[in-house]
Amino acid sequence: MSGWTDEADIVVVGFGAAGATAAYEAAANGADTLLLEKMPFPGGLSIASAGGIRVSHQPEKALDYLRATCGGNTPDDILQAFATGMAKAPVYLKTLADTCGAEMRVIDALGNYPYPGYDALAYAEVTALPEIDGADSYHAMSPVKNGTRLFRVLEHAAQSAGVRIETNAPVHRLVTGENGAVTGLTATIDGTARRIRARRGVILTCGGFEHAPEMQAQYFQGGPLIPGAFLGNTGDGIRMAQAVGADLWHMWHYHGPYGLKHPDPDYPFGLFLKAVPMWTPGRLDMLADLGLEGSETPQTRASTRSLAPLAWIVVDSTGNRFMDEYPPYPGDSGARPFDVFDFGTQSFPRKPAFMIFDENGRKMYPMGRVVHNDPHPRHEWSADNLTEVEMGIFQKADTLEELARLTGTPPETLRETVAAWNIACETGTDTAFNRQPDTMRPIDTPPFYAGEVQPIVINTQGGPRRNVHQQVVDPFGDPIPGLYAAGELGSIFGHVYMSGGNLTECLVGGWTAARHALGRQKAPS
Secondary structure, three states: OOOOOEEEEEEEEOOOHHHHHHHHHHHHOOOOEEEEOOOOOOOOOHHHOOOOEEEOOOHHHHHHHHHHHHOOOOOHHHHHHHHHHHHHHHHHHHHHHHHOOOEEEEEEOOOOOOOOOHHHOEEEEEEEOOOOOOOOOEOOEOOOOHHHHHHHHHHHHHHHOOOEEEOOOOEEEEEEOOOOOEEEEEEEEOOEEEEEEEEEEEEEOOOOOOOOHHHHHHHOOOOOOEEOOOOOOOOHHHHHHHHOOOOEEOOOOEEOOEEEEOOOOOOOOEEEEOOOOEEOOOOOEEEEOOOOOOOOOOOEEEEOOOOOOOOOEEEOOOOOEOOOOOOOOHHHHOOHHHHOOEOOOOEOOOOOEEEEEEHHHHOOOOOEEOOOEOOOOOOOOOOOOHHHHHHOOOEEEOOHHHHHHHHOOOHHHHHHHHHHHHHHHHHOOOOOOOOOHHHOOOOOOOOEEEEEEEEEEOEEOOEEOEOOOOEEEOOOOOEEEEEEEOOOOOOOOOOOOOOOHHHHHHHHHHHHHHHHHHOOOOOOO
């Protein structure tokens, strides 16, 4: 081991769903596999998801949907392989679930948008796992839900296959040979510097850049955002891949809703608003989202003619509405309208923006919730929202004019905006933004409330570009030997997101990368 302090056939960087899958696949096929996680606890963003993997029993129709979803920004061979993986994923997951006594189901669920093939999609999800069911938490995640169960199934698979797992093990740089091939990496494990040889390859599964404001300032039009669920994704894998020549793609594309900020400046996470059902335009079928603000999967499919009531409207700094506050996929597209730049005023007029509601809305339900994979104390949302009023998350006023003064919006404009909204509720038609009638509620009973809202980033889709084998490629499309990426690190999605799609990438990308790496000739020592 000339110059190396350790070695393995496959070294996987990042212990979320993608890393667990890749490591399991490598070890189960006889490879000496080392899995490194920089945080003290595993799970990444995956463990905080709602846990449903987007699948389909009709891969040809799934391919049609993927082509539309990716908007021409992802090569067709990659989408074809992904669609094939969507058909294989349920059996793959069930095999792993059976080994640890977990229960799994597949449920039909429409695509988020009525693209071709949207009616051929489904979810595979782990619904019960006696080992952790009933626990207050698992690792740093609380409460236990389907995303937690899914991660435990994958974690169990990796452990059972003999993967060597190290936490508190940040990776710093990739090591390359004379021909540019990746031959290993440098890391710190429990405080000790290591130089680790990867005989067959390095698989990066260390997430995106949700907690990297300096990167977001370069790639997001609206600038840095507050993370919603995990602080460990700081762009490490992107920088390491760039340093050895990787091309990047989909860097602008992030997944997230709009939400609230905690008044404590040291509270590191955004506060999600109430989870509401997703819906597909043109269809009455709704998908009840019980998870991470729509970031992964609905848990049930409801056939109903009603969406959930939404107690608020959103106005910008001028006091005007600017969006449908309840779009088809709130957890994904809810953030996008906030990024508009006004060249006349040289400002982002929708930052700040405010959710406006009345006393009836305040009593309707808890307005928000917290979901994150972190030991940091969670804010426990009050049932009547009064704690949040006392904390200053919401401001309270007896009149709309007073509320306008508190928010810095023009009083006359805010009053006119609310009056127009109440007329829309009465007629059942939102001519301004076409919000669905079932979601509309008047704002007419004082006192009135306002909460400053902003985009929250759940996860990013951008990162190192990869080919059909999950090999990271350079700007000319040539693979960088020995380097792979899977999961949200360089996701295929570069137009709109497909709910559950990132979890599917974790499985399909993880097993694809491991299998291809196992077929490589061993790197020289």
